[in-house]
Amino acid sequence: MTQTLSRLPALTPPAAELPARAEALRAEVREFLADERAAGAWTPRSDVWLSGWDEDFTRRLAARGWLGMTIPAEYGGHGASPLDRYVVTEELLAAGAPVAAHWVADRQIGPSLLRHGSEAQRRKYLPGIAAGEVYFGIGMSEPDSGSDLASVRSRATKVDGGWSLTGTKVWTSGGHHAHAFFALVRTSPPEEGKRHSGLSQLIVDLHADGVTIRPIPLLTGAHHFNEVVFDDVFVPDDMVLGDVGSGWGQVTGELAFERSGPERFLSTFPLLAALVGELSGADLGPAGRRELGSLVARLWALRRMSLAVAGSLASGEAPELAAAVVKDLGTRFENEIIDAARLLVSIPPDPGAEGGYARLLADAVLHAPGFTLRGGTNEVLRGIVARGLGLR
Amino acid sequence: MTIPVVDPDLVELAASVFADATDGNLWDTLEQTGLARLAVAEDAGGSGGSLLDLGAVLVEAGAAAAWAPLAETDLGCRLAAAAGLEVPAGPLTFALDAPLTVDGDAVSGTLTRVPWGRSAAAVVALTADSVVVLDPATATVVEGTNVAEEPRDTLSWSAATAAVAPAPEGAAAEFARWAALSRSLLLAGAARGALTRAVGYAGEREQFGRPIGRFQAVQQQLALAAAEVAAGGAAAESAARVVVRDGIAAPTAQLAVASAKVRTGQAATEVARIAHQVHGAIGFTREHDLRLTTTRLWAWRDEDGTDGDWAARIGDLTLAAGADGLWSLVTA
Ligand SMILES: Cc1cc2nc3c(=O)[nH]c(=O)nc-3n(C[C@H](O)[C@H](O)[C@H](O)COP(=O)(O)OP(=O)(O)OC[C@H]3O[C@@H](n4cnc5c(N)ncnc54)[C@H](O)[C@@H]3O)c2cc1C
Numbered sequence: 001m002t003q004t005l006s007r008l009p010a011l012t013p014p015a016a017e018l019p020a021r022a023e024a025l026r027a028e029v030r031e032f033l034a035d036e037r038a039a040g041a042w043t044p045r046s047d048v049w050l051s052g053w054d055e056d057f058t059r060r061l062a063a064r065g066w067l068g069m070t071i072p073a074e075y076g077g078h079g080a081s082p083l084d085r086y087v088v089t090e091e092l093l094a095a096g097a098p099v100a101a102h103w104v105a106d107r108q109i110g111p112s113l114l115r116h117g118s119e120a121q122r123r124k125y126l127p128g129i130a131a132g133e134v135y136f137g138i139g140m141s142e143p144d145s146g147s148d149l150a151s152v153r154s155r156a157t158k159v160d161g162g163w164s165l166t167g168t169k170v171w172t173s174g175g176h177h178a179h180a181f182f183a184l185v186r187t188s189p190p191e192e193g194k195r196h197s198g199l200s201q202l203i204v205d206l207h208a209d210g211v212t213i214r215p216i217p218l219l220t221g222a223h224h225f226n227e228v229v230f231d232d233v234f235v236p237d238d239m240v241l242g243d244v245g246s247g248w249g250q251v252t253g254e255l256a257f258e259r260s261g262p263e264r265f266l267s268t269f270p271l272l273a274a275l276v277g278e279l280s281g282a283d284l285g286p287a288g289r290r291e292l293g294s295l296v297a298r299l300w301a302l303r304r305m306s307l308a309v310a311g312s313l314a315s316g317e318a319p320e321l322a323a324a325v326v327k328d329l330g331t332r333f334e335n336e337i338i339d340a341a342r343l344l345v346s347i348p349p350d351p352g353a354e355g356g357y358a359r360l361l362a363d364a365v366l367h368a369p370g371f372t373l374r375g376g377t378n379e380v381l382r383g384i385v386a387r388g389l390g391l392r
Numbered sequence: 393m394t395i396p397v398v399d400p401d402l403v404e405l406a407a408s409v410f411a412d413a414t415d416g417n418l419w420d421t422l423e424q425t426g427l428a429r430l431a432v433a434e435d436a437g438g439s440g441g442s443l444l445d446l447g448a449v450l451v452e453a454g455a456a457a458a459w460a461p462l463a464e465t466d467l468g469c470r471l472a473a474a475a476g477l478e479v480p481a482g483p484l485t486f487a488l489d490a491p492l493t494v495d496g497d498a499v500s501g502t503l504t505r506v507p508w509g510r511s512a513a514a515v516v517a518l519t520a521d522s523v524v525v526l527d528p529a530t531a532t533v534v535e536g537t538n539v540a541e542e543p544r545d546t547l548s549w550s551a552a553t554a555a556v557a558p559a560p561e562g563a564a565a566e567f568a569r570w571a572a573l574s575r576s577l578l579l580a581g582a583a584r585g586a587l588t589r590a591v592g593y594a595g596e597r598e599q600f601g602r603p604i605g606r607f608q609a610v611q612q613q614l615a616l617a618a619a620e621v622a623a624g625g626a627a628a629e630s631a632a633r634v635v636v637r638d639g640i641a642a643p644t645a646q647l648a649v650a651s652a653k654v655r656t657g658q659a660a661t662e663v664a665r666i667a668h669q670v671h672g673a674i675g676f677t678r679e680h681d682l683r684l685t686t687t688r689l690w691a692w693r694d695e696d697g698t699d700g701d702w703a704a705r706i707g708d709l710t711l712a713a714g715a716d717g718l719w720s721l722v723t724a
Pocket residue numbers: 050137138139140141142145146147148170171172173174369370371373374375376377378379380383
C-alpha cells in the first residue's frame with residue numbers, strides 16, 4: 001500500500017556556527033564569572049533568570065558592555081550581533097549567575113522598542129536598559145486570560161491626550177521591582193470574526209497613579225509574581241507602543257524572542273553540573289554512566305537546535321515552529337535533569353541549605369512546575385507545531 | 393565565518409532517485425547518477441562531494457528506506473583509502489573489530505552480521521592491526537537479517553587471498569565514529585520518513601466524521617514526534633558539521649558523533665511508537681509501507697553501537713570533564 005507523501009516543513013533552521021569573535025567573547029565572560037565566583041559575589045542557583053534578582057550584579061554586567069548588546073550605540077547599546085548576546089546569556093545561565101533583574105528588559109523589551117517604539121520611547125528607555133538601571137515586567141496574562149491571551153479584558157478608553165486604563169494583570173514576574181511593563185490591552189472592541197483586532201500595547205509606568213501592585217506568593221512563599229491592578233490609570237498618547245490596534249502582531253513578535261533562548265533548557269544546568277561533581281570519583285557503574293551520558297547527549301542536541309534558531313533570528317527570520325519545538329523539548333529536559341539527579345545521587349533536597357547540591361535540587365524541584373508553563377504552555381506550543389504540520 | 397551549505401539540487405536528485413527506483417535497479421541508478429560514491433575523491437573513482445553532501449543524501453536514503461548499501465560503500469572506500477588499498481567497483485561493505493587471522497595475504501575467520509555481505513563486491517575489514525579487502529565470493533555465507541530485513545550475513549573465510557595493509561593509527565576509534573555518524577544520518581531520515589507518513593495518514597483517515605488529525609490528542613502526539621524528528625535531525629546534521637570543521641579524530645567529534653547516535657536512537661524509539669499509534673491496525677500490516685521506516689528505526693538504533701554503548705562513552709567524557717568542565721565540553 002503506497003501513499004503519496006507531501007514534504008514536511010523544515011522543523012529546524014540550518015545548523016549555525018558561532019563566529020570566532022563570539023568565542024573570544026565567551027572566554028572573557030568565563031574569566032569575569034570565575035572572578036565573581038572567587039570573590040564570593042553570589043552562589044550558583046537553579047532557575048536564576050526567574051529568581052536571581054541582583055541589581056548590583058546587573059550593573060557590573062552593564063559596565064562590561066554585556067547588557068543591551070544588540071541595541072545600537074546611539075541609544076546607549078553596543079551594536080553587537082544577537083549571536084554575541086547568545087554567548088553571553090548562555091554563559092551566565094550555565095554559571096547560575098543572578099540575572100533576573102535585567103532579564104526581561106534585555107531579552108524582549110529592547111528588541112521590541114527598536115522594532116516598534118517611537119524615537120522618544122527609545123531615547124527614554126534604551127540607555128537605561130543598557131546601563132542596567134531600568135527594569136521591565138511582562139504585562140500579558142490576566143485572571144481569565146492565560147493560554148487564550150487574545151481574550152484579555154483590560155481596557156483603555158480614549159481621553160484627552162491619552163488613554164484611561166482599567167483592568168488586572170497577573171503573574172507579573174518582578175513587577176514589584178520593575179519600572180514599567182508593556183500591557184496588552186483592548187483599545188477597541190474586536191471586529192466581527194477578528195478577535196485579534198482592537199488590541200494595543202501600552203507602556204505603563206508601574207509607579208503611576210492608580211496602579212496597585214500586590215504580591216502573589218509562589219508555592220514556596222517567595223515573592224516573585226504580582227497582581228497589577230489598573231484603576232483609571234492615565235497613559236499618555238506617546239506611551240502607546242507601535243500603532244493603536246497592532247498589539248497582537250507586536251506581542252507575537254515579542255514571544256518569538258521570549259521562547260527561543262538558552263534559558264529554555266538551562267534553568268537546571270547548575271544542578272546537572274553539581275550532579276557531575278557528586279558523581280566524580282564515585283563508582284557509577286554502566287547503567288549510571290548511560291543515564292548521565294544520554295542526558296548530556298540531549299543537552300548537546302538541544303544547544304545545537306537553539307543555536308540554529310538564534311542564527312535564524314539573527315538573520316531576521318521568525319522561526320516560530322522551531323522555537324516552539326526547542327522550548328517544548330528544552331523545558332522537559334530541565335525536568336529530566338531533576339529525575340536523573342534523584343536517580344543517581346541519594347541526597348535529599350534541602351531548601352534551607354546555603355548552596356550546593358541539596359539546595360540546587362530543592363530549588364529545581366520547587367520551581368519545576370513553572371518550566372513548562374511560562375511563556376506559553378507546552379500543550380499550546382505543540383498546537384503551534386501541529387499547525388505547522390498542517391493538521392490545524 | 394561562511395557556513396558550508398548543501399546544494400538543494402543534489403537533495404532533490406537523491407529524493408527522486410530513491411522515490412522512483414525499484415529495489416532491483418536502485419544500485420545501478422545510484423552508480424549512474426554518481427550518488428553511489430558521492431563523497432569519495434574523484435581520483436579514487438568517486439564523485440568528490442563533501443561529507444555534508446553525503447549526509448544530506450543519507451538522510452534522504454533513510455527517509456525513503458532505500459534498499460542499498462550507500463553508507464557501507466562509503467565506509468568501505470574510506471577505510472580502504474586510509475590504508476592505501478584499492479577496492480573494486482560496485483557496492484561495498486565493511487566490518488570493524490574484525491576477529492580475523494591474517495597471515496601474509498592469507499586471511500581466515502568469521503565475520504558476523506555483515507551488512508549486505510551476500511551482495512557486496514568486497515568486504516573491507518579492520519582487524520586489531522590490519523585493514524583487509526576480502527571477496528565475499530570466496531566466503532561461506534550464512535544469510536541473516538536485521539529486524540528491518542536488511543541483509544546481515546555471516547561470512548567465513550579459510551586462508552582466502554586478500555589485499556592487506558597495516559591499520560592506520562587510531563583507525564578503530566575513528567571508524568567506529570564514521571559508522572555511528574552515518575547510522576545517525578540514516579536514522580534521522582527514517583524518523584522523518586515515519587513522521588511524514590503519520591502526518592499524511594492523520595490528514596486522510598476519518599473517524600467520527602472527520603480526519604483523525606483534527607483531534608487534539610492526535611495533534612499533540614504528532615507534535616511530540618515532530619520534536620523528536622527535529623532533535624534527531626539537528627543532532628545528526630550538527631555532528632557532520634563538527635566532523636567537517638574539526639576532523640573525525642578530534643575530541644569534539646567524539647562527543648558530537650556519540651550525541652548524534654544517542655539522540656537519533658532516542659528519537660527512533662519515540663517516533664516509531666507514535667507513528668504506529670496514529671496509524672492504528674493498518675500500520676501493523678505487512679502490506680502497509682509504514683513498517684519500512686519503523687523497522688529500520690528499530691534496527692538502526694542498535695547498530696554501529698547501541699544508544700547505551702555511546703551514552704556510556706558520553707558518561708565517561710562527562711565524568712572526566714567534571715563539574716567545572718562540563719559546560720566547556722558541551723560548548724566546544
Ligand atoms: C513562573 C511563571 C512566570 C510567569 N511570568 C509572567 C509574566 O511575567 N507576565 C505574564 O503576563 N505572564 C506570566 N506568566 C503566565 C504564563 O504566561 C501563563 O501561566 C501561561 O500563559 C498559561 O496560562 P494559565 O496559567 O492561565 O493556564 P491556562 O491557560 O488556564 O492553562 C491551564 C492548562 O490547560 C492547558 N490548555 C489551555 N488551553 C489549551 C488548549 N487550547 N489546548 C490544550 N491545552 C490547553 C494548558 O496547557 C495548561 O496545562 C508566568 C507564568 C509562570 C508559571
